[in-house]
Amino acid sequence: MATSSAQLVETSKRLAAYQAVKDYLLPTYTRIGIGSGSTVVYVVEAIAALGPVVTASMTFYPTGAQSEELIEAAGLNLQYINKLAPGDQLDVAFDGADEVDDDLNLIKGGGACLWQEKIVATAAKQFVCVADFRKLSSQLGTSWTKGIPIEVLPMAAPRILGELKHLGSINPKIREGLPGKAGAIVTDNGMWIIDAPFPPLASGKDCNVDEGGSWTVDALADRLIKIPGVAEIGLFYGKNGLQVQSGAQKPVAAYF
Numbered sequence: 001m002a003t004s005s006a007q008l009v010e011t012s013k014r015l016a017a018y019q020a021v022k023d024y025l026l027p028t029y030t031r032i033g034i035g036s037g038s039t040v041v042y043v044v045e046a047i048a049a050l051g052p053v054v055t056a057s058m059t060f061y062p063t064g065a066q067s068e069e070l071i072e073a074a075g076l077n078l079q080y081i082n083k084l085a086p087g088d089q090l091d092v093a094f095d096g097a098d099e100v101d102d103d104l105n106l107i108k109g110g111g112a113c114l115w116q117e118k119i120v121a122t123a124a125k126q127f128v129c130v131a132d133f134r135k136l137s138s139q140l141g142t143s144w145t146k147g148i149p150i151e152v153l154p155m156a157a158p159r160i161l162g163e164l165k166h167l168g169s170i171n172p173k174i175r176e177g178l179p180g181k182a183g184a185i186v187t188d189n190g191m192w193i194i195d196a197p198f199p200p201l202a203s204g205k206d207c208n209v210d211e212g213g214s215w216t217v218d219a220l221a222d223r224l225i226k227i228p229g230v231a232e233i234g235l236f237y238g239k240n241g242l243q244v245q246s247g248a249q250k251p252v253a254a255y256f
């Protein structure tokens, strides 16, 4: 029987997740971040498969309601990131991505969990991105064309939409609920998501957008996070003083 493309994708997610856990979850680790999305389901499956002799000494920190349920359903120890003492770090965090460029910059937030995902990622010494083969592209914005997810304060949404258009976003939109559920989706933090498509983003720092060129990942991220009412952006990248000081925002490895 022929393998369907959906089966190939699932196999790719599963293989990537088991390999990432094998390579990056050391038995001595005690604090582990767990991201959100369909790929992370396999990460938790792979961790649970190690058995209680290995996992009993480990505590798992979720990035929202979905990963909280996953951790509990797998019988793993659950703890929240606000219980981490100031200065303490997670040993490693595993998470998925919507798109990954050659420099391991990421677009995240397709599942609307990006704010807590960034908090957990930056609390970790190592951040491991687990993604299937569809997610890799040479420039962010090439394969994930729905736009950069941006978590916003609802009352600021109209002004932020205007500012995003001014910065060159093509038709940014407030993310709506599932079919049959009218209105904006509300995140675990009571915020809304705006999806802001931009032309493909160059990697690196040299940005010539003022001369009609394209944004770089770093320059656009620096600009977006400064818009009043923006809580967090779904660009995960190597340079952002605020986050990088305390941990790793950029993945140390990506698996496809």
Ligand code: 5RP
Binding pocket: 035, 036, 037, 038, 039, 040, 095, 096, 097, 098, 107, 108, 109, 110, 111, 112, 113, 114, 117
């Ligand atoms: C959720 C995320 C997810 O990690 C991202 O959307 C990838 O999800 P999936 O593994 O289902 O493709 O950022 O906010």
